[in-house]
Amino acid sequence: MSDHEPPSQAPQGHGPITRLGGIPLPDDNLSDHGSDASHADEHSHGGIGKYLLVFVALCGLTTLSFFTYSPYWPWRDQPYVGWAFMMVVSCTKALLVILFFMHVFWEANWKYVLTIPAGMMAVFLTLMLVPDIGMRTRMASQERVLKMARPSDVWLMEKAGETQLLAEPAPH
Amino acid sequence: MNAPAISVPQGSRSLGPTHGGNGHGNGNGHGHDGNGHGGGHHGPVLQYQPGLPLTRGKLFMWLFLSTEIMFFAALLGMYVVLRFGAPVWPKPHHVHLSEPIGAFNTFVLICSSVTIVLAFESAKANKTKSAKSWMVATLLLGSLFLGVKGYEYAAKFEHGIYPWSPRSRVFEKPDLYYGSAVRARLGEPAMIDRLKELDDTPEGKLSTEEVSARRRLLKVRQMVVDPNQQAFDLAVVADQVMPLPTDRQLATHEGQEAGGGHGGHVSGLNDIFPWLKLPAVIPGGTMWASTYFFLTGFHAIHVIVGLIVFSILLLYKLGPKRAGMIENAGLYWHFVDLVWIFLFPLLYLF
Numbered sequence: 206m207s208d209h210e211p212p213s214q215a216p217q218g219h220g221p222i223t224r225l226g227g228i229p230l231p232d233d234n235l236s237d238h239g240s241d242a243s244h245a246d247e248h249s250h251g252g253i254g255k256y257l258l259v260f261v262a263l264c265g266l267t268t269l270s271f272f273t274y275s276p277y278w279p280w281r282d283q284p285y286v287g288w289a290f291m292m293v294v295s296c297t298k299a300l301l302v303i304l305f306f307m308h309v310f311w312e313a314n315w316k317y318v319l320t321i322p323a324g325m326m327a328v329f330l331t332l333m334l335v336p337d338i339g340m341r342t343r344m345a346s347q348e349r350v351l352k353m354a355r356p357s358d359v360w361l362m363e364k365a366g367e368t369q370l371l372a373e374p375a376p377h
Numbered sequence: 378m379n380a381p382a383i384s385v386p387q388g389s390r391s392l393g394p395t396h397g398g399n400g401h402g403n404g405n406g407h408g409h410d411g412n413g414h415g416g417g418h419h420g421p422v423l424q425y426q427p428g429l430p431l432t433r434g435k436l437f438m439w440l441f442l443s444t445e446i447m448f449f450a451a452l453l454g455m456y457v458v459l460r461f462g463a464p465v466w467p468k469p470h471h472v473h474l475s476e477p478i479g480a481f482n483t484f485v486l487i488c489s490s491v492t493i494v495l496a497f498e499s500a501k502a503n504k505t506k507s508a509k510s511w512m513v514a515t516l517l518l519g520s521l522f523l524g525v526k527g528y529e530y531a532a533k534f535e536h537g538i539y540p541w542s543p544r545s546r547v548f549e550k551p552d553l554y555y556g557s558a559v560r561a562r563l564g565e566p567a568m569i570d571r572l573k574e575l576d577d578t579p580e581g582k583l584s585t586e587e588v589s590a591r592r593r594l595l596k597v598r599q600m601v602v603d604p605n606q607q608a609f610d611l612a613v614v615a616d617q618v619m620p621l622p623t624d625r626q627l628a629t630h631e632g633q634e635a636g637g638g639h640g641g642h643v644s645g646l647n648d649i650f651p652w653l654k655l656p657a658v659i660p661g662g663t664m665w666a667s668t669y670f671f672l673t674g675f676h677a678i679h680v681i682v683g684l685i686v687f688s689i690l691l692l693y694k695l696g697p698k699r700a701g702m703i704e705n706a707g708l709y710w711h712f713v714d715l716v717w718i719f720l721f722p723l724l725y726l727f
Contacts, residue, residue: 253498260491264484270722271480284727291722298718306490306711308704313430323443330447331454339458354465354549354660361551362658363623365612 489518
């Protein structure tokens with residue numbers, strides 16, 4: 206915290222432009238005045254070491270979700286375990302990026318004003334798609350059902366893959 | 378809102394309406410004190426109450442990002458409901474997706490997120506030179522991501538996976554439509570010449586793989602025109618053209634080798650004779666292609682926009698004066714990274 210700033214401003218903020226105390230600034234210079242004064246308090250949180258730590262964590266988490274693809278993943282026959290695991294990993298990664306790289310961790314309370322409604326809308330939007338699109342095949346017409354791929358087609362392809370019929374040299 | 382916590386130093390000029398447009402101001406109570414001490418200005422003074430304690434640029438970037446959250450939530454939500462509502466969805470290997478490449482791209486984007494943050498920190502600390510080099514690094518990493526994406530797209534196109542129908546050679550199932558498409562392709566005049574050329578090539582000029590593939594191709598050509606064709610025959614044809622590695626093969630890593638080394642053959646006819654370009658069967662493949670290109674395409678557009686922004690930023694001296702701009706560009710870029718964080722497991726690993 207620099208000396209000339211009132212201590213009451215400490216929780217206010219982050220970023221170059223959140224300094225509101227002091228002399229009114231002309232519009233254009235708003236950002237530079239803010240930045241040189243506030244970068245003293247930047248050092249208290251956004252140190253490069255912290256970013257690198259987040260980076261290492263992100264790489265580690267990516268490796269973890271990649272691990273589900275490897276043959277050593279123990280739940281290969283239960284895809285839901287892997288999916289749930291990957292979603293947890295992805296949400297953790299997203300949270301890390303939002304909190305630290307996007308500085309949301311250090312922002313004032315306005316962050317909730319913007320992110321929570323948008324997040325709710327996002328969840329809502331997805332839920333709204335379920336009855337029309339997610340359940341579309343339950344009420345499909347006969348013609349559609351005939352033309353769309355079904356698990357039996359996958360089975361057919363797998364069976365076809367097992368035939369050695371064509372691998373043998375053809376009789377001349 | 379923390380505005381009332383702010384105090385105005387004594388002697389400062391009163392905040393008049395002219396400063397109202399600055400997007401910053403004082404809490405009412407303190408502001409009034411300031412006026413009293415400062416100039417004895419007792420008329421009705423307009424006080425400006427800031428909506429949010431941040432600059433307009435950042436505010437608009439966040440508003441934009443909240444619309445982007447909904448945009449990508451709709452896209453990802455669409456993908457999820459389409460995928461889980463579909464009776465069949467292709468495995469990543471059926472559509473020639475390479476997980477290591479996807480993981481590499483994830484790594485590239487994470488690195489670029491770090492470099493843009495470092496560019497911002499350097500600019501704030503007035504280290505213009507290092508800010509510029511971090512920015513260049515971000516630009517390069519973003520381009521690398523796009524390059525890898527382009528390579529992946531090219532691999533899809535090579536296998537006849539396109540998002541639109543006249544070009545796409547993907548069929549949902551080995552049915553009569555598929556059989557007639559294979560017949561039509563083999564009956565094209567240029568193809569007839571090419572096949573004749575292949576038939577006339579002496580065996581010595583072909584590799585052992587090609588010799589066996591030629592025999593398989595001959596069988597396939599007989600099977601698609603056979604009047605006594607069985608339903609299963611078309612599945613065999615489809616498997617010869619482009620085999621789908623099964624779960625078991627994937628589990629044993631057998632399917633890692635080109636085209637899946639199962640049965641007596643190693644790879645599909647399309648892989649051995651790239652000019653064949655026969656229609657292939659991927660159950661659920663057409664819907665997969667639509668969603669894949671839609672999602673990654675929109676993500677790639679966002680990456681391109683980010684790269685344009687970085688290129689523009691590179692024209693400036695990246696000192697504290699530009700820190701706000703870099704911060705906003707960074708916010709956008711982190712969001713692009715964020716979307717990829719969800720896209721990667723959803724597309725490559727699910």
